Amino acid sequence: xxxxxxxxxxxxxxxxxxxxxxxxxxxxxxxxxxxxxxxxxxxxxxxxxxxxxxxxxxxxxxxxxxxxxxxxxxxxxxxxxxxxxxxxxxxxxxxxxxxxxxxxxxxxxxxxxxxxxxxxxxxxxxxxxxxxxxxxxxxxxxxxxxxxxxxxxxxxxxxxxxxxxxxxxxxxxxxxxxxxxxxxxxxxxxxxxxxxxxxxxxxxxxxxxxxxxxxxxxxxxxxxxxxxxxxxxxxxxxxxxxxxxxxxxxxxxxxxxxxxxxxxxxxxxxxxxxxxxxxxxxxxxxxxxxxxxxxxxxxxxxxx
Amino acid sequence: xxxxxxxxxxxxxxxxxxxxxxxxxxxxxxxxxxxxxxxxxxxxxxxxxxxxxxxxxxxxxxxxxxxxxxxxxxxxxxxxxxxxxxxxxxxxxxxxxxxxxxxxxxxxxxxxxxxxxxxxxxxxxxxxxxxxxxxxxxxxxxxxxxxxxxxxxxxxxxxxxxxxxxxxxxxxxxxxxxxxxxxxxxxxxxxxxxxxxxxxxxxxxxxxxxxxxxxxxxxxxxxxxxxxxxxxxxxxxxxxxxxxxxxxxxxxxxxxxxxxxxxxxxxxxxxxxxxxxxxxxxxxxxxxxxxxxxxxxxxxxxxx
Numbered sequence: 001x002x003x004x005x006x007x008x009x010x011x012x013x014x015x016x017x018x019x020x021x022x023x024x025x026x027x028x029x030x031x032x033x034x035x036x037x038x039x040x041x042x043x044x045x046x047x048x049x050x051x052x053x054x055x056x057x058x059x060x061x062x063x064x065x066x067x068x069x070x071x072x073x074x075x076x077x078x079x080x081x082x083x084x085x086x087x088x089x090x091x092x093x094x095x096x097x098x099x100x101x102x103x104x105x106x107x108x109x110x111x112x113x114x115x116x117x118x119x120x121x122x123x124x125x126x127x128x129x130x131x132x133x134x135x136x137x138x139x140x141x142x143x144x145x146x147x148x149x150x151x152x153x154x155x156x157x158x159x160x161x162x163x164x165x166x167x168x169x170x171x172x173x174x175x176x177x178x179x180x181x182x183x184x185x186x187x188x189x190x191x192x193x194x195x196x197x198x199x200x201x202x203x204x205x206x207x208x209x210x211x212x213x214x215x216x217x218x219x220x221x222x223x224x225x226x227x228x229x230x231x232x233x234x235x236x237x238x239x240x241x242x243x244x245x246x247x248x249x250x251x252x253x254x255x256x257x258x259x260x261x262x263x264x265x266x267x268x269x270x271x272x273x274x275x276x277x278x279x280x281x282x283x284x285x286x287x288x289x290x291x292x293x294x295x296x297x298x299x300x301x302x303x304x
Numbered sequence: 305x306x307x308x309x310x311x312x313x314x315x316x317x318x319x320x321x322x323x324x325x326x327x328x329x330x331x332x333x334x335x336x337x338x339x340x341x342x343x344x345x346x347x348x349x350x351x352x353x354x355x356x357x358x359x360x361x362x363x364x365x366x367x368x369x370x371x372x373x374x375x376x377x378x379x380x381x382x383x384x385x386x387x388x389x390x391x392x393x394x395x396x397x398x399x400x401x402x403x404x405x406x407x408x409x410x411x412x413x414x415x416x417x418x419x420x421x422x423x424x425x426x427x428x429x430x431x432x433x434x435x436x437x438x439x440x441x442x443x444x445x446x447x448x449x450x451x452x453x454x455x456x457x458x459x460x461x462x463x464x465x466x467x468x469x470x471x472x473x474x475x476x477x478x479x480x481x482x483x484x485x486x487x488x489x490x491x492x493x494x495x496x497x498x499x500x501x502x503x504x505x506x507x508x509x510x511x512x513x514x515x516x517x518x519x520x521x522x523x524x525x526x527x528x529x530x531x532x533x534x535x536x537x538x539x540x541x542x543x544x545x546x547x548x549x550x551x552x553x554x555x556x557x558x559x560x561x562x563x564x565x566x567x568x569x570x571x572x573x574x575x576x577x578x579x580x581x582x583x584x585x586x587x588x589x590x591x592x593x594x595x596x597x598x599x600x601x602x603x604x605x606x607x608x
Binding site for chain 1: 357386388390391392394395398399401402405439441442445446448449450452453455456457460461
């Protein structure tokens with residue numbers, strides 16, 4: 001029994017990877033477009049540079065997937081917010097959509113970001129999908145503009161389209177410099193584990209759950225933007241203390257010791273009514289357990 | 305004396321053509337990227353397909369223009385509103401911007417559209433550049449999304465950027481099926497000249513004036529969106545009657561005889577404060593004279 005064939009772009013990446021097993025379990029014939037195969041062996045691997053117009057189009061023409069889950073984008077930690085490469089990924093995404101439409105694809109799901117929203121109220125309330133959008137970064141603008149064009153285009157082409165607005169993710173295989181990864185690695189090494197302003201609240205979601213939610217979103221026929229998040233805010237302080245506790249080295253945790261990045265807005269949380277009620281994803285998240293899994297990953301994969 | 309070198313994409317097109325002489329007069333070294341040379345011989349012609357990534361990039365790298373006036377887009381009359389080719393032009397425009405930035409260009413001016421605005425109030429008042437934007441066509445969305453990404457990108461790259469939001473143009477060399485052209489051609493041929501709902505009001509600007517305004521905008525250092533229009537609304541009825549009068553055949557004019565296209569909103573006019581006060585363009589438009597010029601063009605260029 002197959003629900004159709006899905007091409008997961010960036011299928012070996014941080015988010016894409018975690019969509020593969022849930023997609024396969026749901027009966028999809030899974031294909032991966034990436035620069036390296038998936039580490040769990042799920043899905044048929046297609047080596048392709050999506051920034052190359054010919055390679056990208058040829059893949060779609062040859063494969064003719066019924067579904068695309070487009071996870072690929074350049075999110076190099078520390079520079080992606082305002083990197084010119086964001087333009088290249090707008091271009092690559094629109095080309096992918098054009099090729100998909102010309103091959104009579106059925107459903108396209110892309111990845112958006114909480115950075116599309118207007119946060120000028122400092123995050124006073126959880127964001128709903130129909131709230132005001134006003135990105136302040138090139139990344140946020142590139143994602144929003146891409147979604148707006150795709151929405152208009154796929155509506156005309158009568159292709160089903162959804163846009164998963166991702167909030168803050170953590171978990172195995174995340175970039176080593178990000179909050180949870182950097183603290184976990186420091187704690188494992190017995191070094192001081194620093195983080196920025198502890199009061200800052202984000203909607204932290206384990207990446208495994210985000211992958212499962214995206215697989216459900218792809219299988220559904222829900223249209224338009226859908227927040228992919230937990231609906232619950234957690235302070236950086238809470239994350240830091242949990243990591244200290246799990247590692248048995250709470251003494252190494254140094255909250256507020258990391259200067260630099262201005263943490264605005266204070267709060268970024270999602271209203272997840274659409275994800276729960278329309279997509280049917282119910283996330284029972286044990287934050288401690290998810291942080292333990294992240295910690296275990298770094299214990300296996302790195303000894304500094 | 306040269307103010308720099310300007311590459312006019314679509315320089316042999318309906319709008320681009322009319323920017324060439326004013327740009328040359330202002331001291332710019334004018335280059336044209338198009339599929340055919342300009343008909344007035346102004347500007348150095350570069351045969352290039354801007355939809356081809358390599359051709360486009362090579363042109364910028366070789367030419368290294370200080371300015372770009374990007375007029376090229378697919379606006380095939382009768383189909384461009386929701387044509388998939390709009391995506392190709394978003395792609396081509398972002399690639400052009402990338403290449404321009406990597407060659408240290410100074411100023412980029414692109415062409416937007418009144419279709420970017422929210423007209424759901426039926427056009428109750430003239431639109432200002434900071435009014436709500438909510439396109440209902442793929443064309444309008446593609447233009448808006450392109451502008452939003454370019455604005456964020458050029459701000460980071462410290463390249464000066466403006467976006468000329470074009471309203472309704474008419475004049476020599478317009479597509480034969482458009483309002484003024486089709487009526488002028490019918491009247492010249494001694495045939496019934498039909499148009500749609502006569503009460504509909506648009507901000508009709510002679511294309512020669514739009515070209516002059518764009519040349520001034522390019523030379524200025526005004527940033528962001530700027531309406532390119534007259535600031536005055538004219539009903540289709542008025543246009544039709546003037547054409548009938550000019551041709552000496554008012555008896556052939558059949559207002560409201562053209563069914564089909566729903567003319568909403570009733571009114572589309574521009575607030576042109578920015579164009580007048582910041583760019584310094586003062587347009588004294590004699591509508592009758594401009595319509596005569598359009599009529600003369602078709603008398604010379606077509607006998608049906």
